Amino acid sequence: MFLEAFKLTLPVLFGYLPLGMAFGLLFQNLDVPWWLASLTSLFVYAGAAQFLAIGLLAAQATPIELFVATFLINLRHIFFGFSFLKRYTFSWLPKGYLIFGLTDETYSVLTAHHPKQPEKDKYLCLWVTALNHSYWVLGSTLGALLGSTFALNTQGFEFTLVALFAVLTLEQAYALKEPFPFWVALGCGCIALLVAPQHMLLIALTLALGIFILTARYHKETSS
Template sequence: MNKALLLTAFKATFPVLFGYIPMGMAFGILFNELGFHWIYATLMATVIYAGAGQFMAVGLLANHAGLMEVAITTLLLNSRHLFYGISLINKFKTRWWRKFYLIFGLTDETYSLLTGTHPPEDKEKTDFYLLITAFNHSYWVIGSTLGAILGANISVDTTGLEFTLPALFMVLAIEQYKSVRESRPFIMAGAVAFVSIWLFSRDNMLLMSIMLSIIILLLFRCVQKPGKPQKQGAL
């Protein structure tokens, strides 16, 4: 693996770096308030690696939720990754531990980078995807660890940290638009998000938006004239 590829992947993950570190720290601080040793925050970030799921786990653990409740809630929350995985089947052309890690490390932000950036050389696609996934994973682990250690030793005010994740999504959306240069997918995404938040609760908005988007894309594909080439857009 050459240094140029390593540097390119690192630069591509810069927006995630500045989002995951403070968000990971916020999780670590909140997790520390439950009375657990900081090493457990690191283990959760390393083995579970689910930002929203880990924040949800803080609330569930604080309320002494049962194992079945935790399992069902986590499954529903992360079910959106099923749709991500289907769209990346043709990208993950590798086997064994590499494919397993790419699947394990697939987050919202990593998905955005994998679909919006391109490796320097086609033959190095898998290495490039692995590097992006590993960099993003390491940022989350570092942030969670720092937050747990700081929370155990000093008093930290986390007010405003919740804004870092929406800001990160905005940056990634802009980067995707620069890469795709096609406005229709983004207009459709905005319209679907508006309808979902209007018709459904905020807790179910993301999952319903994904489902509505898939239905619209399938309908668009069905009415499209046979033989007409499809224009590539953002995933």
């Protein structure tokens, strides 16, 4: 199970390591010990929000400002739970950890891979979540420790995440066998990009959710 999860999360490793390192490196600009970058990645575990926080901390933002900014930038995660309500029925400890670790990438990998046996599924979910989490913490720690002395040029490696999302879009298309959700996404995505590119994901997901709620009844009637 570990090996299967490792194989599934390999693209995330190549995305999280350079991104985590960039975070660790930038975090050192705050003149703090290296382990604070590791702790932040261990307990917050939200890429975009952590990058934003560096700027906010440098500008001496209050904890309330940090709370609001983090909450808003991560609000898109609210939509991810919808696909796991029935699947995450474990006891509170593993369930709590799985919910804590539900990043864009973990969501992507797990919605594309769903073993039928509950016991197998539980361990796959846990390994995938824990491995992704460890890559992020490892990257941040390396970035903070090695700092600017690190010479390896990792420019472009973050493209693994784009490639991962593209591959999983295709896998979702093969599994769903209908173009409907993709047309919805394309339309909502373009509208959101035109209206407010900064909040593109949140706006587009809200629009898409609205369309799914409105059309759920119609689809049920036509499929039955």
